Amino acid sequence: MKGPYPEIQGGGSLILAWQVRNKHVLVIGGGEVAAGRIVNVLNADAKVTVVSPQDGLNDEVAFRIAQKQVTYIDRKFEPSDLDGVDMVLTAVDDPEASSQIYKLCHEKRIPANIADVPPECDFYFGSVHRDGPLQIMVSTNGNGPKLASIVRKQIAAGLPPNVGAAIQKVGALRRKLRKIAPDIEEGPKRMQWMSKVCESWSLEDLCEMDDEDMEALLGFYKPGNVPSFQEVRLGEPEGAFDGSFGWL
Template identity: 45%
Template sequence: MAETFRQPQGGGSLIVAWQAKARSILIVGGGPVAASRVFNALEADAHVTVVAPELCAELAHRAAAKQIAWRERRFEDADVEAADMVLTAIGDAHESRRIAALCRLRRIPVNAADINELCDFWFMSTHRDHSVQIAVSTNSKAPRLANRIRRQIASALPRGTGLAVEQIGRLRKRIREADPAPASSKRRMTWLTQLCDYWPVEQLAALDSDNIDSLLDAYVQNHDPQRVCIANGATSHPLPPPPPPPLSASSASSSGIPSPVLQAHASGALPAPATRGRLVLVGAGVGDPELLTVRAHRALESADIVLADKLIPEPVLAIIGCEIYTARKFPGAANEAQDDLFRRALEELGRGRCVVRLKQGDPFVYGRGAEEVLFFRAHGYEAEVVPGLTSAINGPGLCGIPVTHRGVADQVLVLSGANRNGDLPAVPPFVATRTLVILMAVKRLGQIVALLGRTGHPPDLPVAIVERAGCADQRTVRATLATIVAVVECAGHNAPGLIVAGHAVNVLSDAAIQDRYLDPSSLGLHSAECSG
């Protein structure tokens, strides 16, 4: 009989949700890591005290707003006396060990940032959507990988999951008030279980007060929860959309033909093809296949082969039914990758095939699309151009940032983070009503911030990093010009991304938090990704 029970694996952590409301949490340190710990504690309604000689911008803001108590000095042993939990976020490992020892003498749980053996518990990578909290732990072995896993889990959640939980919570409370008898416990649980298991999360999220009243009546009258009238008047379970078709062929491997083949084409050394193919230059847009144009869809359906940039998102590739050849683009080898695609395109066109050259975003917005048109024109092929949504305008929009807004921003300036020689862009003097969008520049964020400072952009100017716009795991990190570097250092970066600077950044920040694609933990000067 004992063999039927699960065997513990060991090596894990005891995962719990600690009720910290009104508990006293002491945080030693005043930098970005301490700020992330403070935010987590405030989210749990704890009373927070910070001990540090100086505070970073975020903690200074919270102290001024009376969200935390600040002891403007170094740690003293007596500080732990009233604490229910102690967190250290300082660079002095010896002092962290001493504080941890004090806490253990008093049986106070303690966490020391970046010193695993001192920690009674870890901070996990968390996703928060109203009352829904998802936490991923790698037991401090791979915090960055935990962040990636957490984003993948969060992106798979149905839209409106947090709102659905809130609405079901309201309904559950109403039902308990209407039928409080202990003997009704099983009936309440069974009815709500059937409701939650049957109806799509999106429709549960759309419940309003009238819907909840109707559902309460349905419970009282013992109506089947699968047949009641729910949000939007639906009375039957909608079918889910069909999955996208799988790829019919994986990306082909290179045949190793060097770039002199291109030179041979250019010099006329190769014979003209007996049949001529068709070339279509297609913009893949911002990552979501539903945001491809109808014309782009038709081009992909008619293609014999698609030559794709390396950064084309998998959901877009997944709708392609023909052979896909992906550019072998690596850092420092962009020209070689371009030559490789040119070579393959000329080969396929020479066979009379329909070739779709699939480029991310819009080919003519920092996509080298015009260069490709000129190259193929020189070899006798006129490309049909199908524009795509550019991340410069639509990426911010998908993440709740309008690049223009009446009375706030009346102009947009789009720049590349580096010219052909790798130099920084030429940024004009600051204009308060301008939104600045800088592509391909997040890796040079510190240099960009310094450049904007030299051109008169104020330290409190709102700044956002928009990552993987249009993909399921898109994310927005918001801060100011003075704090964005520290915030990104704490939160990490997931390419591709762009920088948006200007007062339009925060116009819709409150509304944007309702979108599941916008991680609420990254709105403001903090990030849940500083832990692991």
């Protein structure tokens, strides 16, 4: 019998935006898969160590090493490499070695991803679309990475080309709003007001918004009003007059 609440659908994974800034991530392997993993964690501002014999490096991984974007250890994995590590990504063509590494990580409670072995993964990598601060991930829970890529491309093709820039401007506005209304009890009001801005203004308006526009718009936070972009630019938004002898 169906109830009034969402029906539980088992078999999924919990999709999170994992913050690994300044965390120590160990990548074991130096081939094409390792190269993709390295890009993912570097984009998330992690501190990356790569362990792989030099003859196993592909051109991209060798480039990251030459540019000192990662710390490099020229040899095969050793258990001591796990000391002080926050996350492990394994991408080697040795199933037995991969399983042993996973067991070691499990014993040390280090989250690990073993490439192409879903049962030995604490988390999966999805197919990600990136546009500035916007990230959209499609996951098949390890069932079909290629299909995830196809779905991700279809979703990305339907997005407005300026959505990333609009999100950057919204982020800047939120930071300014926190400065003028920093109290914790203001939280619900800040969220409600920002929601009104995002719903009332078009993506084009948000992209065009500059610092002067933001300052003018923030003048309407206290009474909870959200004038249109055109009204803000004209400098005489409707409803701005508060009944006293001056504009809000």
